[in-house]
Every structure is written in structure tokens, then in C-alpha cells.
Amino acid sequence: MSSAPSRSSADPVDDALTTAVAAVAARVARVGAANPVVIVDGRSGAGKSSLARRLVAAWPGRGRVQLIALDDLYPGWDGLSDGVAYARETVLVPHGRGLVGVWQRWDWELGQRAEAHAVDPSLPLVVEGAGLLTPEVARLADVTVWVEAPLPSRRARALDRDGDTYRPHWDRWARQEDAHIEAHGPAAAADVVARIP
Structure with missing residues (x-):
């Protein structure tokens, strides 16, 4: 039996994210x-943000x-598809053409x-x-990622993160995600599928 410490952590989510980032x-x-x-795409609470931050690091x-x-x-x-279209036109298309993109943050309270x-096209x-x-x-991307996670885990992570702000909107947002998945089959289109517990 080896006395060397295990390279695996005690946290399966952390391990899965580490593997996915690599x-x-x-x-x-x-x-x-x-x-x-x-x-990086995936349903709410799947781990997209965590994966993206770790990838940048x-x-x-x-x-x-x-x-x-x-x-x-x-x-x-109710803005899932409109937000994607906005990102495509203000961020991704200009970046792909070597032009500076400009996007405006959505103020959820106002x-x-x-x-x-x-957005600097050289970076x-x-x-x-x-x-x-x-x-x-996908045509504007070099690498595409789908993050997959089971519903109970996703829901717990999303509601732990956003709590009562998100709770009343979970179902209406999930219906928009369902429509996206049915229309576009993102998991099949991804270069990398990350499975997070």
C-alpha cells in the first residue's frame, strides 16, 4: 500500500471539474x-461558471x-434565447471579425x-x-463545451447560490432550457462533455 497522498480530493464535484478543465x-x-x-453551455446549476472560472485560471x-x-x-x-442572440451579435460576431465588441450588462433590479x-478581439x-x-x-467558437449534471445536484447548487431570488423562476427558466435542448441538441454538438456529479 502506498503512503503517497491520493491525487483525488474528497470532493467528487471538484475532481470532475478538474478533469473537465484539463x-x-x-x-x-x-x-x-x-x-x-x-x-460553455449547460443547464442551470450544472457547473458552467465554476468550469469557466477554473479554465481561465x-x-x-x-x-x-x-x-x-x-x-x-x-x-x-424569460430572456434565455434573447440573451444568447445578444451575446452572438454584440460579442461573438465582432470578435470573429477582429472587431471590438461592446455589450451592456442587464440590470436585473431595474x-x-x-x-x-x-471585448478585445485580440484576446x-x-x-x-x-x-x-x-x-x-458553434460556428463562431473554437472549442464548445456542454456541462451535464443530475437535476437534484443542479437544483441544490442553483438555489444555494441564488436562493429566494431564483426559486420562483426555476420552472420557467427550465422550460426555456428544455426548448433549447430539444431544438439544438447541445450535448451532441459539444467538443467536450463535462459530467459533474
Whole structure:
């Protein structure tokens, strides 16, 4: 029996995220571009944000990596598809054309767009959010990721994170995710499928 410490942590979610980040980072390294685009999709609470943050921290290249969460772009609780279209037009299309993109944060309390943010086309870009992996978006990405997790885990993580703010909207948001999955089959379209417990 070895006395060496196990490389596995006691947290299966942490282990799964570590494995997923390594797989995505390897795909990014194979792209070989200075400014690759990574798209991370998955249902609410699956672990998209955690994976995206860890990927940025473990980025296989040098320099700054831009990270955009669609939670800052969706125009309200019925805005999944509109938020994805907004991200595509204001962030991903300009980035792909070598142009500066500009997006405005959605202020959930005021129900309107707020301050503007620029996206540098010369820098790598990670965009994460539910509904993101559509055929139109996939054409603008270098690496696509689908994050899969069981419903009880997803729900617990999402409601632990957002609590009473999210609870009354869980079902209406899930219906929009269902429609996206039925229309676009994002898991089958992804370069990497990350399975998080």
C-alpha cells in the first residue's frame, strides 16, 4: 500500500471539474490560436461558471483571458434565447471579425441595460451560459463545451447560490432550457462533455 497522498480530493464535484478543465485546456492548446473562443453551455446549476472560472485560471496560453457570463446579458427571466442572440451579435460576431465588441450588462433590479463593456478581439474569450451552444454560436467558437449534471445536484447548487431570488423562476427558466435542448441538441454538438456529479 502506498503512503503517497491520493491525487483525488474528497470532493467528487471538484475532481470532475478538474478533469473537465484539463480536457478543455488541452483542446484549447491544440487550436493554437492567440485568441480562441470557448463556449460553455449547460443547464442551470450544472457547473458552467465554476468550469469557466477554473479554465481561465488554468489557461494554457499567456496573457489575459476575457470571461463573460450570460447571467449578465439575459434580459430577464424569460430572456434565455434573447440573451444568447445578444451575446452572438454584440460579442461573438465582432470578435470573429477582429472587431471590438461592446455589450451592456442587464440590470436585473431595474429591468434594463446598464454600463457597457468592451471585448478585445485580440484576446482569448470564454463565454458561459445556458442556451449558448446553438449552431450559429458553434460556428463562431473554437472549442464548445456542454456541462451535464443530475437535476437534484443542479437544483441544490442553483438555489444555494441564488436562493429566494431564483426559486420562483426555476420552472420557467427550465422550460426555456428544455426548448433549447430539444431544438439544438447541445450535448451532441459539444467538443467536450463535462459530467459533474
